[in-house]
Amino acid sequence: MLKIAVFVSGRGSNLQAILDAKSSGFLNVEVAAVFTDRPDSGAVERAKGNSIPVWVICKEKKSGSVSNEELSGLLGKLKIDLIVLAGFLKLVPESVIDHFENKIINIHPALLPSFGGKGMYGMNVHRAVFNSSAKITGPTVHFVDKLYDNGKIIAQRAVDISDVNSPEEIAERVLKVEHELLPFVIKKIEEGKVKTINERVVVF
Ligand code: GAR
Secondary structure: EEEEEEEOOOHHHHHHHHHHHHHOOOEEEEEEEEEOOOOHHHHHHHHHHHHOOEEEEEOOOOOOEEHHHHHHHHHHHHHOOEEEEOOOOOOOOOHHHHOOOOEEEEOOOOOOOOOOOOOHHHHHHHHHHHHHOOEEEEEEEOOOOOOOOOOOEEEEEOOOOOOOHHHHHHHHHHHHHHHHHHHHHHHHHOOOOEEEEEEEEEEO
C-alpha cells in the first residue's frame, strides 16, 4: 500500500478528497502523515479529526516543530512513498526534493505553465485568470522541482469559464474538478501507470 504524506496550508478540501477516496475504496493508500506550515489551518483540524499525525514545519529548529533540515530524515523514517502538496504554499526544502525525485506532486488551480509561479496561489490565481478574460481554466497536477509550479505536468482538466461573472465562480468550478483530479493521479501512481517517456509524463 502506498504510504503518503500530505502537505497543507489551507482549508484542506483536497486532503478531504483524498480521505474520501480512501474511504470509498477508490484509493488504496495510507495517509501516514500531514505536514503544515499553518498549525491553525482547517486542514490540520481535518487531519486530527481523522487521527492522522500532524507535524508543523518551521524553517529553523524550534521545539515542537520539524526544521527544514530534519524533514527529509523524518519522511524517510516514516517510509513515505509519495508526498502530495494539497494547497501547500511554501517551497519544499531542496533536501526533500533531492531525496524524493519524482515522488512529490502538487495540485495547482490553473492550467500550467500559465498562471503559475511565486505568489500565484489560491484566489490570486483565479483573479488573474478572470482578469485575463481566458475562457478555459482548470487544475494541473505536476511533479515538484525546486521552483514554484515548474515540474513536469502529469494531468490537467479543462473547465469552461466562458460564462462566469467573478473569480469566486471560477474557484468554485475548478475546486470541484481538483477533488476528482488529485485522487485520480494518486491512483495512477499507486498502480504504476505514470511514466516519463521522451521528456513527457504519460498516464496510462
Ligand atoms: C487549492 O485550490 C489548490 O489548488 C491551491 O490551493 C487550494 C487549496 O485548497 N494550491 C495552490 O494555489 C498552489 N499554488 P484546499 O486547502 O481546500 O485543498
